[in-house]
Every structure is written in C-alpha cells, then in structure tokens.
Amino acid sequence: MMAQAGDEFGGRDERRHWWDYAIVLTATAIFLALGLRAIVPPLAMDLKWVAILGVLLVLSLIAGGLSLWRRTRFC
C-alpha cells in the first residue's frame, strides 16, 4: 500500500531492500548464463543492415540520453 501511494521511500529509510539486490543479481546471472551459451541463430540476416541499424540505435540512445540529461538531470 505504501509503495502504491509513493510513500515507500518517503523520508525515513531510503536504503534498498535485500530483494532489490537479489533481483539484480539473479537477472545478471541469467544473462551471463544464457550469453555464455548463445549461438548465432540459423536465420538469414543482412549483416550490413544489422551493423547500420545497430549503430543508429546506439547513437540515438546516446543523443537522446544526453539531451534528456541536459534538460532534466534525469529527475
């Protein structure tokens, strides 16, 4: 109820709970475990466009992130 009302971290103890760390560690471990076993899927892909769109994706993320940071400081 407190979390839904936005009071979960209000003014008192703003430390994260143990389960917050557990979630991050579990998610990271799953990613690592799957990443170590990952293979290139047997699909026909145009790698030239993978590179072009991948670079565009990263550039737009950086540009958008910087713009948002300058305007809002992520607040």
Add this chain to the structure above:
Amino acid sequence: MYGIYGGRTGTVLALTLALDGGLHSSAFQLFHMPGVLFWLFLGGLSWVIGDLFQQFAAKYLGIGRGHSVSNTNQLWGLAWGALVFGELAGADRQHMLLVVGWVGDQILGALAISTAVASAKENSSTNEAVLRECNRYGLTTIEP
C-alpha cells in the same frame, strides 16, 4: 512496478497455457534451445531501456503525446524486419502499398502530435498535474 511486470507475465503465461496448446506451446519449446534464448532476453533488455525513457515522456509530455509518439517504435521494427530479415522480399504490390500507407500514416501522425502547440489552458492543466504528482511522490520539478 514489480506488480505490473508480474501481472503482465502472469497474463501472458495464462493466455499461452489456455490458448496456445498448454505445455506443448511453441513458447515452451524455446527452453530446449538455450543458444537462442539470450537474444530474446537481450531484446527484452532493449525494450526496458526504452521503457525507462518513456517514463520521462509521460512526465514531461503527458501520456497523450508521449505514448503516442513512442509507439512509432513500430517503424523501427519494420526497418529491422524489412532490411535485416528481408520480410518484405516476397510481398506483392498490394501488401507493399499497405505497408507504405501505414508508414506514411505513422509518420504523419507522429509529426502532427509532436508539432501540435498546446493551448494555455492545456499547459496550465499539465503544470498542475506535474506539480501534484511530484508533490505526491516527493520528486523535484523543473521550470517549463
């Protein structure tokens, strides 16, 4: 937040079990292909990064504008499908016209929404809503 994602996952799991062949669904066959699961998770991670930015769009532009414009991510999906996977290679003229028409519709809609000038009344309502929610959740505000 955890409740929202848990609810989504539970709903999709229930729909899969009920409507897609139960435990024989192709979704569960993916667990027998660990080599490709990573890419699905990576796609989910990319989606969540976009979701984080969408919170700011909702805060500073409002749901009506922010969510509508962010849905142009479908154009990005089309670009990957068409250019990387060649999904439109076998499309006939009618399908191509539908795709081109939809793309134009999305772009024009996004332009219309993103260039629309809010009236003084809307700006006032927006500022009141932002201030109310910032006070409620203990967030800082910035000058518009």
